[in-house]
Amino acid sequence: MAAYDLIVIGGGLVGGAIAWGAARLGASVALLDEGDVAHRAARGNFGLVWVQTKGAGMPPYAHWTRRSAELWPELQHAMTERTGVDVALRQPGGLMFCLSDEELESRAEQARRMHNESGGIGTRVLDRAEVRALVPMVGDRVVGATFCPLDGHANPLKLLRALHHALAGAGGAYLPNRTVTAITPQAPGFVVQAGGERLTGAKLVIAAGLGSRDLAPMVGLAMPVSPLRGQIVVTERLRPFLDHATHVIRQTEEGGVMMGDSHEEVGFDNGTLVPVLRDIAARNLAVFPHLRDASVVRVWGALRVMTPDGHPIYQQSERHPGAFAATCHSGVTLAGAHALALAPAILAGALPESLAPFSAARFHVQPA
Ligand SMILES: Cc1cc2nc3c(=O)[nH]c(=O)nc-3n(C[C@H](O)[C@H](O)[C@H](O)COP(=O)(O)OP(=O)(O)OC[C@H]3O[C@@H](n4cnc5c(N)ncnc54)[C@H](O)[C@@H]3O)c2cc1C
Numbered sequence: 001m002a003a004y005d006l007i008v009i010g011g012g013l014v015g016g017a018i019a020w021g022a023a024r025l026g027a028s029v030a031l032l033d034e035g036d037v038a039h040r041a042a043r044g045n046f047g048l049v050w051v052q053t054k055g056a057g058m059p060p061y062a063h064w065t066r067r068s069a070e071l072w073p074e075l076q077h078a079m080t081e082r083t084g085v086d087v088a089l090r091q092p093g094g095l096m097f098c099l100s101d102e103e104l105e106s107r108a109e110q111a112r113r114m115h116n117e118s119g120g121i122g123t124r125v126l127d128r129a130e131v132r133a134l135v136p137m138v139g140d141r142v143v144g145a146t147f148c149p150l151d152g153h154a155n156p157l158k159l160l161r162a163l164h165h166a167l168a169g170a171g172g173a174y175l176p177n178r179t180v181t182a183i184t185p186q187a188p189g190f191v192v193q194a195g196g197e198r199l200t201g202a203k204l205v206i207a208a209g210l211g212s213r214d215l216a217p218m219v220g221l222a223m224p225v226s227p228l229r230g231q232i233v234v235t236e237r238l239r240p241f242l243d244h245a246t247h248v249i250r251q252t253e254e255g256g257v258m259m260g261d262s263h264e265e266v267g268f269d270n271g272t273l274v275p276v277l278r279d280i281a282a283r284n285l286a287v288f289p290h291l292r293d294a295s296v297v298r299v300w301g302a303l304r305v306m307t308p309d310g311h312p313i314y315q316q317s318e319r320h321p322g323a324f325a326a327t328c329h330s331g332v333t334l335a336g337a338h339a340l341a342l343a344p345a346i347l348a349g350a351l352p353e354s355l356a357p358f359s360a361a362r363f364h365v366q367p368a
Helices: 013-023 059-083 101-118 128-134 156-169 209-219 274-287 289-293 335-348 353-358
Strands: 002-009 029-032 094-098 124-127 144-148 173-175 180-185 190-194 197-206 226-235 249-251 257-259 296-306 313-316 323-327
Touching: 002 013, 002 190, 002 335, 013 029, 013 156, 013 197, 013 323, 013 335, 029 156, 029 197, 059 101, 059 156, 059 335, 059 353, 094 101, 094 128, 101 124, 101 144, 124 128, 128 144, 156 173, 156 335, 180 209, 197 209, 197 335, 209 226, 209 296, 209 323, 226 274, 257 274, 274 289, 313 353, 323 335
Parallel strands: 002 029, 002 197, 029 173, 197 323
Antiparallel strands: 094 144, 124 144, 180 190, 190 197, 226 257, 226 296, 249 257, 313 323
């Protein structure tokens, strides 16, 4: 039976970042993944490193997000150095375009509220002329925007690939097609059943996205996550016109334009719907009229991994110490913190006090 210091269940962006973060510190790590049959948020996401609106009403989440954005350049550097994969991080700041004075006032109010709750992240309100100075192609309907200098974007597929490569480079094992069906706590450690294989780990992280709900009770944890669909529209490659991140549109390093941000409660259906895609395109055409001539080359739907309040869950099992829960719906944004701050804490066997507010106890759910 293979024995590891740490077994991470779930090879998406959350599990991948934690597994690499632990392996780089010298731990022997196995990353067990269901493989290509799985619902994988990591394969269908938008690629933002987004700080501007994260943690409204929950300062610890705002602080954690900010920390991750600040750690991102170190993560990017490590990925390039260790794997040769450039994950295409750009952090020129992020814009939220507004199409009416009311919308701009409401965004400005949100920025003020977040500043008062969580401290400054440098968010500023820009008028039309200031927006145009940054992004000359915006249309006349844009009245202004909020701008946060910490926002950015990256290539999420390259990040996933780089994390898996870096894990292997640090001596860890990425084991696909290993659907975990049972976890048995044994003192000390855990026995994990994956297909016909049994592995033991001194510590264990459940980071299995939407699969976490069923696995968590096996080690006295609760991870009440559910799917929330987002659809994405991608155009042909265009000349560079948008370097900044925005929450609904971004131009990739290759020139394709991604548009998205629908939020649909449709269970495990990851399909697409023309009326939703049309709304996504219409909103972005109002901001960038020149896109009317661009061809759409791809659309998809993917399922976010949502907790009841939208904030992450990080927790160590009280009943079975050494077993940890980790999930969020911002796996790109939080990759820096997961790899460089959360993984070392898990290896050390205790989460810092600053992560206590992320316990699932806030939902008043009883672990089975
Ligand atoms: C449309 C959309 C847009 C998004 N945009 C952004 C964005 O701009 N910025 C951002 O930060 N985040 C974004 N996200 C969220 C981001 O993609 C997720 O936070 C991240 O991918 C979650 O990663 P994960 O590892 O928790 O889950 P997943 O990527 O879903 O990975 C979970 C993994 O667990 C494995 N698994 C499940 N059950 C088992 C089992 N029993 N045994 C073994 N393995 C198992 C699966 O194989 C899967 O690979 C977006 C998501 C969507 C859907």
